[in-house]
Amino acid sequence: MAKLKPIYICSECGYESPKWFGKCPGCNQWNTMNEELPNSTPLSSVSKGNSAVTQVMQLNEIKEDVEKRITTGNKEFDRVLGGGIVIGSLVLISGDPGIGKSTILLQICQHLGKNHKVLYVSGEESANQIKMRANRLKIDTDKLFLLTQTDVSVIVETIRIEKPDIVIIDSIQTMVYEEISSSAGSVTQVRECTNIFMHTAKGMGIPIIVVGHVNKDGAIAGPKVLEHIVDTVLYFEGEKNYSYRILRGVKNRFGSTNEIGVFEMTGSGLREVENPSLMMISGRPKNTSGTCVACIMEGTRPILAEVQGLVCATGFGTPRRMSTGFDYNRMSMLLAVLEKRAGYFFNNMDAYINVIGGMKLDEPAADLTVSLALVSSLKDKAVDDNVLAFGEVGLAGEIRAVSNCEQRLFEAYRLGFERCIIPFHNYKSLPKEIKVNMDVVPVRNIREAFSALVEE
Numbered sequence: 001m002a003k004l005k006p007i008y009i010c011s012e013c014g015y016e017s018p019k020w021f022g023k024c025p026g027c028n029q030w031n032t033m034n035e036e037l038p039n040s041t042p043l044s045s046v047s048k049g050n051s052a053v054t055q056v057m058q059l060n061e062i063k064e065d066v067e068k069r070i071t072t073g074n075k076e077f078d079r080v081l082g083g084g085i086v087i088g089s090l091v092l093i094s095g096d097p098g099i100g101k102s103t104i105l106l107q108i109c110q111h112l113g114k115n116h117k118v119l120y121v122s123g124e125e126s127a128n129q130i131k132m133r134a135n136r137l138k139i140d141t142d143k144l145f146l147l148t149q150t151d152v153s154v155i156v157e158t159i160r161i162e163k164p165d166i167v168i169i170d171s172i173q174t175m176v177y178e179e180i181s182s183s184a185g186s187v188t189q190v191r192e193c194t195n196i197f198m199h200t201a202k203g204m205g206i207p208i209i210v211v212g213h214v215n216k217d218g219a220i221a222g223p224k225v226l227e228h229i230v231d232t233v234l235y236f237e238g239e240k241n242y243s244y245r246i247l248r249g250v251k252n253r254f255g256s257t258n259e260i261g262v263f264e265m266t267g268s269g270l271r272e273v274e275n276p277s278l279m280m281i282s283g284r285p286k287n288t289s290g291t292c293v294a295c296i297m298e299g300t301r302p303i304l305a306e307v308q309g310l311v312c313a314t315g316f317g318t319p320r321r322m323s324t325g326f327d328y329n330r331m332s333m334l335l336a337v338l339e340k341r342a343g344y345f346f347n348n349m350d351a352y353i354n355v356i357g358g359m360k361l362d363e364p365a366a367d368l369t370v371s372l373a374l375v376s377s378l379k380d381k382a383v384d385d386n387v388l389a390f391g392e393v394g395l396a397g398e399i400r401a402v403s404n405c406e407q408r409l410f411e412a413y414r415l416g417f418e419r420c421i422i423p424f425h426n427y428k429s430l431p432k433e434i435k436v437n438m439d440v441v442p443v444r445n446i447r448e449a450f451s452a453l454v455e456e
């Protein structure tokens, strides 16, 4: 038999090549190409699944099954999934190591364990470690079963025998399928193992949740290489310095994406945050210049965020501009618009923007808020505490309409804001009730927006 030549596969994007590259031609990442041996043996029947259906079907004749879902009892988690876990689906939860993936999964086991048999497969922690964590999270259910195993064939066999209602695999990078020669965590292993779990989930109608670590060095395959295989991809994100975490749906074959769930990491596990707006704006300084509140949409959900701006004289040389939580280039553009169209001069001034709570405002609706925070700091005039503003700023200094205006205003009203500065073109289509309950100020350009603030 001819000797097998190794191939090189990128652990970030899965790019394959017979030659090694320092920089992956697929995704331009450095040092992510790893040597792997191609498969010599045909893959066993486990991975091939059931391929008995060969004839074509007429779409109209296919009977539609109402998708059955299992609710996890965790409102935020269910929301991101689109109302619960769909029977027979494969869900990937990815995130940085230590962000809380194992914690949240163990927590949802508590509710799932009331009516369902749950199999928790861990390739990372010993049964004892999991037990200790479960005690800390006060998990007490008779229907939760643990399996510390990394061999995929054994796991699939166990699923066949035990017939659980739901399976959790923690994590995919520790799983191995012995017919593949590459080591655990390599692209080939991770992909093949996921394929096997996919067939198991679909074939037996058992939902499987798979954990995938995002890794910084290129030695183990990242969850990106799996995204096209699985049904649903959820990202668990958070800043190291903040206790709150966001679960974000980025792909969902059974629901909408862009939904988020907000959690807070506490001493006894993750707590659902039902009112993230309140959390984001709590502790706002009163009567201080350079702060303004925005309302941004996270999926279908409006969330308030506090934007702070600081403008001060440059010590020497070129002025500094810094932005945290808002796009740096967009901030530079806004400074230019403010200068040219409204006559606020920022030359010889350092300008800083910071979004509180580690939030990222990547929506143009935050433009007006950022501009107001900057000008408020420049003029050292505080924006009233009960004022909220949003709108996209164009290069001509005009304020352009944003989507979901009504929902944003409703959220502002709910949290006690009395005055909202909004784009003129959104004003016409607003229902009367909102205009009665709140002082809604429509503005056409940034000049009007500032004078709306100053006149009171």
Ligand code: TYD
Residues within 6 Å of the ligand: 095, 096, 097, 098, 099, 100, 101, 102, 103, 104, 133, 136, 137, 265, 266, 267, 268, 269, 270
């Ligand atoms: P973990 O779920 O192990 O992360 P992952 O599976 O994503 O790698 O989370 C571990 C972190 O969470 C760890 O840094 C400690 C913290 N933590 C708490 O703050 N409170 C808790 O109740 C638990 C269980 C963990």
Ligand code: MG
Residues within 6 Å of the ligand: 098, 101, 102, 103, 124, 170
């Ligand atoms: Mg873990």
